[in-house]
Amino acid sequence: MIYHHLALNVPLYCLFTYVHDAVLVPGTRVCVPFRNKLVVGVVWAAAVTPDIDVAKIQPIQQVFDAEPRLPESWLALLDFTARYYHYPLGQAALAALPQGLRQTRAVRLPEPVRHYTLSILGRQHAPPPIRHAKQVALWQVLSKGTADMAALKAIYVQAAKYIQIWQDAGWITVQTEAAYRASPIDGHVLNPEQQAASQAVQAALPEFVPFLLYGITGSGKTEVYFDIMDKVLAQGRQVLFLLPEINLTPQLLKRLSQRFAQTTTAVLHSQMAAGARTQNYLRAALGQAALVVGTRLAVFTPMPHLGLIVVDEEHDASFKQDSELRYQARDLAVWRARQAKCPIVLGSATPSLESWHKARMGDYTLLTLTQRAHAAAQLPQVHLVDTRRLPLDQGFTEVVKEKLQANYASGGMSMVYLNRRGFAPALFCSACGHVFGCPHCAAKMVLHQRAHQLRCHHCDYRMPVPSVCPECGNQDLTAVGQGTQRLEETLRHWLPGARVARVDRDSTSHKQDWAQLYEHIARNEIDVLVGTQMLAKGHDFARLNLVVVVNADGSLFSADFRASERLFAELMQVAGRAGRADLPGEVWVQTQQPENKVYQALKAQDYTRFADAELAERRDMAMPPFAHMAAVRADARTMQAAQQLLRTVMAASVQQHGLPEHVNQFGPVPMLMARLAGYERAQVFLESRSRRDLHRAVSWWQTALLAEAKSHPHIRWLIDVDPMEL
Structure with a gap:
């Protein structure tokens, strides 16, 4: 019997030992019993020596060995993520998987995307009669290059029927590998600045070099990305393109479909159906998708031939996850590019000060676009x-x-x-001054007039617009702002x-x-x-x-x-x-x-x-990026309870370990949003110019919290490294 360490989706800072009758490769998805129910796990290490009574070790119930295993690079990425953000490894690993892979059943593997083009015999054959306009349109597309069935059906809904007929006649060649070739550029030429930026990144291939592409708004950063991507895709490598917001995806995808019409693209964001997201994830992991476009969670997508990472609007706060595993996708993308030994391009018209500082210090290579791409366009x-x-x-x-x-x-x-x-940020009584606040948060209720509701934009509590003031009965309620x-x-x-x-x-x-x-x-x-x-x-x-x-x-x-x-x-x-x-x-x-x-x-x-x-x-105040920060937070029903837990843990941590010489602690103090969804929120800040010393102090805090929190089961706590919320 072979013992394995598994990562499970539970809030414990450890791996779990299970037994199987054969050695399983790390990265294999399995199903195991845990607390009287079946859960999904990921094999993290095989052939381990158990440190508990072997009689208590349960067997692995099911092995999903038909699925592609999660590669070593993915395991290393999640191991680093869990350590850096001081988060349970199992929860981090399972959070990085799409919903279909978190369920206790096998997933259907995606069929390889087939790409069709005219064969040598087909190119020698006469096209369909001109009266069959739809067939002629299909033939023209196939004569210019390759296209998948989705693209062909967009031209003619009965495309599959005619493709099969032409294939049986020997006029069609079918390719099942991911297509990488770009479409014709339609005469678009980069200006000298764009060309210089693109060539600088291409010259770095295939090594890790981080670039900061600073270009004024409208300077054509996207065309620079595309020019570099064209080169990488043509080499048979994959590209990961990260965006901060879902709403940027439609316009970008339209441009991508025009420029890379023959490239298999996988899109990953939270508004996709769970099944489609799982299939796209698997296409990327199997190497079937050459281009992956997604929001922050896409940074965890396995890509066996990763050759370039692009982070557009890199300054955007949306790249920082604000709940559970509080990772910064931009920073993990840089770590991942180093791991994959490929360039990464961080682009923005207003770079984050962290990235700008690294460019000033020479850690990033700065590329600059100072003029708008459209010849007639000027800054407003x-x-x-x-x-x-x-x-x-x-x-x-x-x-x-x-x-x-x-x-x-x-x-x-x-x-x-x-x-x-909303309609107005507050509703108040003109007689007594009463302001309608959220009963669960330290925030005012926002008037949404069309829905005839007051809404909290923090916890989404809703109530009908009142007809009178609850304090004085006045009916003259005023929308302010x-x-x-x-x-x-x-x-x-x-x-x-x-x-x-x-x-x-x-x-x-x-x-x-x-x-x-x-x-x-x-x-x-x-x-x-x-x-x-x-x-x-x-x-x-x-x-x-x-x-x-x-x-x-x-x-x-x-x-x-x-x-x-x-x-x-x-x-x-x-x-x-x-x-x-x-x-x-x-x-x-x-x-x-x-x-x-x-x-x-x-x-x-x-x-x-x-x-x-x-x-x-920032330098004078020793604030990021000249220092590093972490926040330790507690949520309780009363502010006193939240702060008391933090004080107790602070005292225990200092008493047991002391405090690293270059680390400062501040607090506990209420957060700016002191009450949220019925909980009072307090925090302690840790600051240090030494990242190593900061993480040592956070680890001591974590140990003390795990020990103390057992006696405070109703108080929630979390650690936020490199926090964006104060």
Whole structure:
């Protein structure tokens, strides 16, 4: 009998020993009994010496040996992830798998994608008669290169019937390997800056070199990615393309399908059906998919021939998981590129200060694009509107209102940006001042007028809009502030006949909402876009020439040291949506702090100026990236209980181990969102210039927490390394 160590999806920091009658290869998926039920496990080590009574060791019930095993590189990646983020290995490993592989049954393996092209005999044969237009269209596609059945059916629904007929006649050649060849570029030529950036990355193939591609908005970073990808795919290697948001996928996939029509592509994101996501994951793992496009979880996808990683909008906070396993996909992508010995390209118009600092220090190779890719396109002109002495009409100054009306009258397209969904951010009583807050969170309820609801945007608690104040009975309840729904209503009133579309989490909750929005914009069926930060990233709307930013000042007063960086990136990105084609662009920003460094750098559109000034402040304060941070958090029914657990554990950790010389501890203190979903939240910060010393201190905390938390079963705790939330 052979003993094996298995990773199971349980919150324990250990592997589990099971027995089997043969040696199983690490990475094999199995099914085992655990606490009176069957669960999925992954073999982590084989032929081990058990350290418990062998009579207590249970047998492995089922081995899914027909499935591709998870490779050693995947096991190493998850082992590093669990150690770095101080998370149970089994939970990390199973979280990295798609749903189909977390279930206690075998999965259906994907059929190899077949690619069809004309054979030598077919090229010598006459095409179908011209009267059969659909057949002629199929023949033309096959004569130019290869295509899979999905692409052929998009041309003619009966494609399978005719492909079979032509194949039986010997006119068709079938390939089952993943197709890597790019389609013709249709005359697109990179400008000198783009060409230099692409060639620099290509020169690094096939070695690990991290590149930071800093290019102004509209500079054609995507075309640089594509040019490099073309080279890598042609070598028979795979490409991993990471995006921060699902809503960026439709537009990118359309461009990919045009440029890499003959390349098998696997898409991975959370809105996909579980079965489709599992099949795409397996296609990548089997080498059937040459290109993998996905959001942060796709960083864990096994790819046996990985030759390039691209992280687009690398600055985006969405790459950091904010629950359970709190990993940073951008950083893991860099680790994975080093593991695979391949280049990685991190791209952004507003790089994260961590990446910018590494480029300044020479750890990353900096590539720069300083001009817009479209020959006629120029950076938009940015105007700051000081609202301290100007009256506001429904949140707009008169000059901005007139700009919107004039742009609509002249046939332009406008975007109004406000990072606050709903109708109004608060509802209060004008008689006694009562504000309707969430009963479960330290947050105000947001008015959603069309649904006639108050909603908490943190825990999603909902209630009907009250008719009277619960404090004094007053019926005069006032909506305070602006939300995207209120702006939409105002613009429909001011611009009668204008086609106004609101874009926020409420309006784009369904799978096809983004695809439909792009179709409307492509057909020039939208005059004004109103939305949140979902509109700020990566979108390219040629007709958009006016951007208005409403009420961005709130971020300037945040206690989060990253608030200025986030606001600047947000505004630079949204401003960059304007003037990307022939029409000159304008950006109007309403603010009560026009002299603030964020707005001054925005007006100058000078990222370098902002980043270097911000880094100087971070250096003086010993804040990231000049120091490293971790947060230890506790959630309890009372703040006193949460803080007391942290104090007890802090004392136990210091008493047993002391504190590394270069590590500082702060707290416990309440989090900025002190109450969330019925729990009071407290935290302790650990900071150090030494990453090694920081992780040693976190490990001591973890040991003390595991010992102490047993006597506090109702208090939740977690460790967040490199936290983004304060």
